[in-house]
Amino acid sequence: MRAIVTVIGKDRVGIIAEVCTLLAARGVNILDISQTVMQEYFTMIMLVDTAACNVPFGELSRDLAASGEDRALSIRVQREDIFEAMHRI
Amino acid sequence: MINFNEILQTNEMIDAQHLDIRTITMGISLLDCADADITVACRKIYDKITRRAERLVAVGEEIESEFGIPIVNKRISVTPIALIAGACGETDYTPFAVALDNAAKTVGVNFIGGFSALVHKGFIDADRNLIASIPRALSETERVCASVNVGTTKAGINMDAVRLCGEAVKEAARLTAETGGFACAKLVIFANAVEDNPFMAGAFHGVGEPECVINVGVSGPGVVYHALQAVKGEPFDVVAETIKKTAFRVTRMGQLVAREASARLGAPFGIVDLSLAPTPAIGDSVADILTEMGLSNVGAHGTTAALALLNDAVKKGGVMASSHVGGLSGAFIPVSEDAGMIAAAQSGLLTIEKLEAMTCVCSVGLDMIAVPGDTPAATISAIIADEAAIGMINNKTTAVRIIPAPGRVVGDVVDFGGLLGTAPVMPVSRGESADFIARGGRIPAPLHSLRN
Incomplete structure (x- = not known):
């Protein structure tokens, strides 16, 4: 299953590394990364494959959110289908 | 891949603009729950609802977590109770409302609709009993919603029912005076009521509907x-x-959620409202x-x-x-x-x-x-x-x-x-x-x- 990880927060060193480490530890494969810094705010969107994820989706979602909260980042993971549904016919 | 802005736009709609799925409503037919003994009928109703809707709330929460879209309410609509209650000899139908209320509490939904009667052309005896029971039923239960259909374009308006409903509204208010007449917030009087409405307080599961259905x-x-x-x-x-x-975007999301919920709950998809x-x-x-x-x-x-x-x-x-x-x-x-x-x-x-x-x-x-x-x-x-x-x-x-x-x-x-x-x-x-x-x-x- 493909999902989108969105990371938003104040820019600093190591954000990508931290998120990637967390995903790798749970068997989530990163397919694509796109990232920018807008007015000091770091915004990253990742397309990931959760087929080999070793925890349930809900747990992955909670882990990401919790790890983000510790670092004052908003991190969420959502199935790709919701964006497809809203923006593609 | 979906582009950057589309993803941010969707999440902004959810975070800042209150985009949500307002309700996943499971419609459940109770036509097979009629019984000459009111206690047996109520037990059948409770058992059927709690069996069919056992996973409704859990599935709603799963979908919420996977898609990152809030699903505000999980609810249940049932066959208009007047159609079931007529089989028993009682005239006070409050026990049916209590059974519905208990079932709603067991499965964890915040409202259950269908303490209803369809009287647009005339009454069966059970319809009169049901309307008379509405004030007590709503004041003695927490999550039950009632509705009465008093008119349609095809049948005209049943003015006797209109009179009874006005009295029921007043009585329901009187019985819940200390909460400002709260029971009335759970009572809808319709004309041209629809059979697949997922929204409360007017939801009921029409007789033309399948055994169990998911409406969003x-x-x-x-x-x-x-x-x-x-x-x-x-x-x-x-x-x-x-x-x-x-509206197109919002509805596409509703359709997606409806399809997912229907597949996971093993109930056919009905409609998106x-x-x-x-x-x-x-x-x-x-x-x-x-x-x-x-x-x-x-x-x-x-x-x-x-x-x-x-x-x-x-x-x-x-x-x-x-x-x-x-x-x-x-x-x-x-x-x-x-x-x-x-x-x-x-x-x-x-x-x-x-x-x-x-x-x-x-x-x-x-x-x-x-x-x-x-x-x-x-x-x-x-x-x-x-x-x-x-x-x-x-x-x-x-x-x-x-x-x-x-x-x-x-x-x-x-x-x-x-x-x-x-x-x-x-x-x-x-x-x-x-x-x-x-x-x-x-x-x-x-x-x-x-x-x-």
Whole structure:
């Protein structure tokens, strides 16, 4: 299953590394990364494959959110289908 | 891949503009639960609901977590209870409401609809018993919602039922006087009621429906409001197009959630109800959309036209986004549940008369309106009759959910809490309707009911 990880927060060193480490530890494969810094705010969107994820989706979602909260980042993971549904016919 | 901006836009709609799935409603047929013994019937009802809906809330939460979209309510609608209750010899149907309430609590849904009777052309004995049981049933249960269909375009209006419903509303208010007549917030009197409505308090599972079905109600007034802020001063053609595009997106999301829920719960997908349902939260208001079109407040002249455009554009945008559209589909205008409506009503700029006009072009009717506690039952009945007439003549659903708040007068505010909000007590006409309501009988169906 493909999902989108969105990371938003104040820019600093190591954000990508931290998120990637967390995903790798749970068997989530990163397919694509796109990232920018807008007015000091770091915004990253990742397309990931959760087929080999070793925890349930809900747990992955909670882990990401919790790890983000510790670092004052908003991190969420959502199935790709919701964006497809809203923006593609 | 979906692009950067599309992802951020979707998440902004969810975070800042209150985009959500308003309800996943499971419709469950109770036609096989009738029994000559009321205790047995109630047990069958409880068992069937708790079996069918066992995973409803869990599945709703799973979907919520995977898609990152809030699903505000998980609810249940059942076969109109009058159709089941007739088999037992009792006349007080409160035990059925208690069984529904217990089942709702067990599975964890916040409302269950279907303590209902369909009497648009006449009563079966059970219908009269059910209507008489409504005040007690609603005041002694927490989560049960009741509805009565008193008229249709095909059948006309059952004015005896209109009279009984006015009395039921008054009695329900009296029994829950300490909470401002809260029971009335769970009672809807319909004309042209639909059988697949997922929204409360008027949901029931019609007799033409399957054994079990998943209906989804979408929302998103905040998203439409936000989209319109980008087209300030543009002509109405642009306004309508903007609303259509927004409604399309919102509905696609509803369709996705409905399909997922249906697959996981093993129940067929019924419909997506394309409704703009406000909540009392700031920025989640239908009134704000109307004012964004250029009105100083909801209730100003032009409100009906603005609402007509909104209601139509929502349907046009949504209809292509879902394989099956149904329910009430349109804009809701519940006064107590919409911050903009509350403000306009409090300042006297929005009156019941204007709301009545608005119900000619929106999806439902006079909704969540508090009126003085001394309003006579006949006046309530007459308000119901007026709404039913609008529905009957215009081939649309209309409804009345009105609260004659005991001991309250114009200017008071009744707080129902949560999604039901706060209702300013609005003035009604002091004219007398008692002799009109006392006539009874049926108002014949209009000429255009003869379409065959």
